[in-house]
Amino acid sequence: MYEIVARPQTRSLRVTWALEELEQDYDYTVTTPHSDVMNAANPSGKVPALRHGDICVQDTAAIITYLGDQHPEKGLTFPSGTPERGRMDSLMYFAQTDLESPLWFFTRTAWLLPDDKKVPEANDLCREDFAKAIMALEKHLGDGEYVMGDQFTAPDILFGHIYRWSKNVQFEIPSEKVKAYMERCITRPALGRALKKEKAVAEG
Numbered sequence: 006m007y008e009i010v011a012r013p014q015t016r017s018l019r020v021t022w023a024l025e026e027l028e029q030d031y032d033y034t035v036t037t038p039h040s041d042v043m044n045a046a047n048p049s050g051k052v053p054a055l056r057h058g059d060i061c062v063q064d065t066a067a068i069i070t071y072l073g074d075q076h077p078e079k080g081l082t083f084p085s086g087t088p089e090r091g092r093m094d095s096l097m098y099f100a101q102t103d104l105e106s107p108l109w110f111f112t113r114t115a116w117l118l119p120d121d122k123k124v125p126e127a128n129d130l131c132r133e134d135f136a137k138a139i140m141a142l143e144k145h146l147g148d149g150e151y152v153m154g155d156q157f158t159a160p161d162i163l164f165g166h167i168y169r170w171s172k173n174v175q176f177e178i179p180s181e182k183v184k185a186y187m188e189r190c191i192t193r194p195a196l197g198r199a200l201k202k203e204k205a206v207a208e209g
């Protein structure tokens with residue numbers, strides 16, 4: 006049985022979404038970043054982590070990939086060593102480094118941190134870097150339904166989640182093609198189920 010260890014309604018949604026796409030059962034241990042429970046599951050104390058037997062996996066890109074690899078018949082990931090896996094891994098790293106980083110830096114330095122730690126002079130740069138990464142994503146996407154082609158796969162979870170987040174902080178998506186793709190991702194029934202689950206566990 007899989008166990009998500011997380012504060013719900015955070016990046017945890019990516020993991021819940023993956024589990025719902027894979028139609029797997031899972032337990033949910035609700036905690037907060039840097040609690041003893043979280044520190045035991047992730048040395049950084051950040052949420053989420055995934056326990057599975059003796060293994061505890063951290064970082065959402067790694068968790069989603071791990072989960073997809075456990076259920077190859079579902080096609081969420083591609084076999085290790087194949088050209089498709091190489092491309093998929095590129096997109097997983099790109100999503101977190103190029104696309105998510107400016108969004109995360111902005112979220113912290115414009116919203117979450119106390120006023121004396123805010124960095125308003127970095128706001129425009131974050132928006133610019135995010136927009137540049139969206140234009141790169143447009144090239145990756147080509148004419149595909151999803152970023153790897155016709156099939157919904159692991160990177161689509163990251164891009165879909167980042168899209169929801171970008172809307173919350175009013176970051177523009179400067180490509181109609183990418184926006185339409187991201188809309189396709191966030192209308193997946195599995196995401197609907199994941200959102201319900203996250204809400205239910207958050208409310209206890």
Ligand SMILES: N[C@@H](CCC(=O)N[C@@H](CS)C(=O)NCC(=O)O)C(=O)O
Binds near residue numbers: 016053066
């Ligand atoms: N790269 C990590 C980032 C995890 C992360 O930053 N989680 C946030 C909540 S969404 C957190 O725990 N923040 C607490 C902190 O930064 O100390 C992942 O994708 O799992």
